[in-house]
Amino acid sequence: MAAAPHPRTELAPQSSSLENRERSSRRTVVTRLSFAASPRRVWDTIMFYEQIDERPPWYLRWLLPIPLGTEGEKTAVGDEARCLYEGGYLIKRVTRVEPEELYEFEVCEQDLHFGGGMVLSGGSYVLTARGDGATEVELTTRYRHGRRPGWLFAPIEGAVCHAFHRHILRAMRRVAEKH
Numbered sequence: 001m002a003a004a005p006h007p008r009t010e011l012a013p014q015s016s017s018l019e020n021r022e023r024s025s026r027r028t029v030v031t032r033l034s035f036a037a038s039p040r041r042v043w044d045t046i047m048f049y050e051q052i053d054e055r056p057p058w059y060l061r062w063l064l065p066i067p068l069g070t071e072g073e074k075t076a077v078g079d080e081a082r083c084l085y086e087g088g089y090l091i092k093r094v095t096r097v098e099p100e101e102l103y104e105f106e107v108c109e110q111d112l113h114f115g116g117g118m119v120l121s122g123g124s125y126v127l128t129a130r131g132d133g134a135t136e137v138e139l140t141t142r143y144r145h146g147r148r149p150g151w152l153f154a155p156i157e158g159a160v161c162h163a164f165h166r167h168i169l170r171a172m173r174r175v176a177e178k179h
Contacts, residue, residue, distance in 0.1 A: 027158070028142050029141050029165070030139070035176050041176050048074070048083055049083075050070045052168065060167060064164065065112055068084040077094050079094045091107070091109035092105045106122040121143055125137060139165045141161050
């Protein structure tokens, strides 16, 4: 009787330290806020940071580039908006639109310096209808951080990103609930 062959174990290819560092530097920050408005009304208020009429709070002006405005379309998949700041710009491309539910974009060009070399990669707005006629909005930002050590700077970046999200969501909510 022939001996059973030994099970064969294959090792997965090893990732380089650069690949591991890139993967570990990716971050996603999600902030949620409820609106006393229907998804339809909220959908019509979706805006980028650069489109908010009121001045950002002092701490965002101190920590982030100052927004100046937006040029271009941002309504259909493939549209590109050039988001202008003091000292640079971002180009955001719409990648997915499901009316009244999901709006997703990628940052396809960044000529803008954020502290520590942060590189934005994209974001989304997810709208969820609630049974009481309200809508929950989830705003997501994806980025790669540049500051080391990550364990120290990631919580700080997250707090700043949540403050940034709250500024956007509150501006949207003021418009949606006003009508």
